Amino acid sequence: MAEQILFIIFGILAVGSAICVIAFKNPIHSALALVLTFFSLAGLFISLGAYFVAAVQVIVYAGAIMVLFLFVIMLLNLGRLQAARQINKAKVFAVIVGLILAAEAIYIGIKVYDGTAVAPSQRGGEAVGGAITSEQLNQIVAIESTYQLDRAQINNTYVPKIAEQKNTVETLTAGEADQLIKKLQGEMGKPDRIGTILFTKFLLPFEVTSLILLAALIGVIVLVKREDPNTAT
């Protein structure tokens, strides 16, 4: 229920402020509307359980990137350049193309997704009463190895929360094991879990990212450097 309410609030806020971004004449107003869009997306990430991504969204997007935008807008003093005609002649055409695109994307969202891609733990509760199945045990082992969790840690902290007076995974019933898997998966957005897989499974992409940032850094310096005729070699 709470998730529905958050989705409606932040969803309306995100779409409304996104429309403001393309509707406002003054670029500074657009930039501020975009900050609001980023914040509402951060709210949606939190309601999806992606806490780390939400924090990075606020820090990197709403913080760093928007400061860069506002800095450039103010540096170039674009307010005085507001042309009388900000909107293209092809506006009607663009809106029609956009609506067709929206219809297609929403169609894909509704129809093509048929619900088969649901994690096994969310597929209804067959065999709730019986003992934990080997499939569920394998799933727990897979989660443990992905996030480098300790079986003892799961036994001590997670199992008692789900079933009182039980402290090993093996003694859980199938239904309780479902809850445990759901809980472990629900916490995958926590910063420590993200950090674990970022520095194990995704170590190479992470290092390549630093090359992208280095290239961007050098590129920006080269692009905006003024040629000084006195020191030119």
Added chain:
Amino acid sequence: MALQYYLILSALLFTIGVIGVLIRRNAIIIFMCIELMLNAANLAFVAIGRELGDASGQIFVFFVMTVAAAEVAIGLAIIVSVFRHRETINIDEINTMKG
């Protein structure tokens, strides 16, 4: 909350970004609309990742954000240097590649 609603919201945000790129003439606003589209994709990544019980979606968002940060830095540098040469950032007036 079903996955479909998140995908629809993501599609709407992406479309708003596309319309913005098509109708606005100001290069900086066009850049903001590109950011909007990237964010719509991020929302889809996180929503699908949760549905699959896999954190890879969130890692992808992390990389998309890094690339977006690099892209914004380069793009704004290009805009600044174009503005120095042409005294405008209206893309109707910057429609040739000649310096």
